[in-house]
Amino acid sequence: xxxxxxxxxxxxxxxxxxxxxxxxxxxxxxxxxxxxxxxxxxxxxxxxxxxxxxxxxxxxxxxxxxxxxxxxxxxxxxxxxxxxxxxxxxxxxxxxxxxxxxxxxxxxxxxxxxxxxxxxxx
Amino acid sequence: xxxxxxxxxxxxxxxxxxxxxxxxxxxxxxxxxxxxxxxxxxxxxxxxxxxxxxxxxxxxxxxxxxxxxxxxxxxxxxxxxxxxxxxxxxxxxxxxxxxxxxxxxxxxxxx
Numbered sequence: 001x002x003x004x005x006x007x008x009x010x011x012x013x014x015x016x017x018x019x020x021x022x023x024x025x026x027x028x029x030x031x032x033x034x035x036x037x038x039x040x041x042x043x044x045x046x047x048x049x050x051x052x053x054x055x056x057x058x059x060x061x062x063x064x065x066x067x068x069x070x071x072x073x074x075x076x077x078x079x080x081x082x083x084x085x086x087x088x089x090x091x092x093x094x095x096x097x098x099x100x101x102x103x104x105x106x107x108x109x110x111x112x113x114x115x116x117x118x119x120x121x122x
Numbered sequence: 123x124x125x126x127x128x129x130x131x132x133x134x135x136x137x138x139x140x141x142x143x144x145x146x147x148x149x150x151x152x153x154x155x156x157x158x159x160x161x162x163x164x165x166x167x168x169x170x171x172x173x174x175x176x177x178x179x180x181x182x183x184x185x186x187x188x189x190x191x192x193x194x195x196x197x198x199x200x201x202x203x204x205x206x207x208x209x210x211x212x213x214x215x216x217x218x219x220x221x222x223x224x225x226x227x228x229x230x231x232x233x
Binding site: 035044045046047050058059060061062094099101102103104107108109110112113114115 | 160174226
């Protein structure tokens with residue numbers, strides 16, 4: 001069974017860079033699409049972006065100028081970097097794996113990590 | 123403001139059926155059959171309940187069903203049970219950016 005685990009600092013200072021890693025176990029990172037999704041406390045879900053194992057990325061325009069998602073196939077991990085953070089970036093950050101549907105290779109988020117709360121505060 | 127519109131809250135009694143709507147546009151819900159629904163308990167990660175509008179993943183109760191008409195998708199839960207009390211989110215692939223959009227979520231209360 002595929003398992004995802006987020007890791008990284010739980011506290012980041014304003015204007016600094018948030019860095020998280022998602023470690024994948026129980027399966028290969030290859031041949032799949034992977035995503036980061038966040039959820040501010042008490043609010044809804046926001047898609048941050050995705051990466052294909054080959055390195056192709058697509059980001060939410062609202063974050064694109066500050067976000068980088070990368071993949072390390074040798075470590076079976078992918079990562080998120082979000083620069084110039086503010087209190088508005090305080091959220092639970094989830095990593096997730098897309099799963100194929102009958103007609104496309106990535107139609108829904110079938111596997112999720114437990115999530116990690118990142119607080120932006122001085 | 124979320125890209126997809128869901129009712130903020132709904133309630134129902136055990137045994138009843140409820141339907142959660144998810145309204146988008148011709149650029150997302152109306153354009154593709156890539157609408158999925160997620161159940162989320164407090165402090166837990168979301169879990170997919172329906173994908174590609176109406177497909178139930180293995181292990182999901184057949185009390186959960188999905189449909190779509192035009193720019194609006196719907197999740198129906200029949201035979202409500204106490205364990206169905208949770209937040210529900212819809213999401214859809216879009217023709218533009220962002221590529222994936224979520225609804226604002228619906229808090230379901232089982233009375």
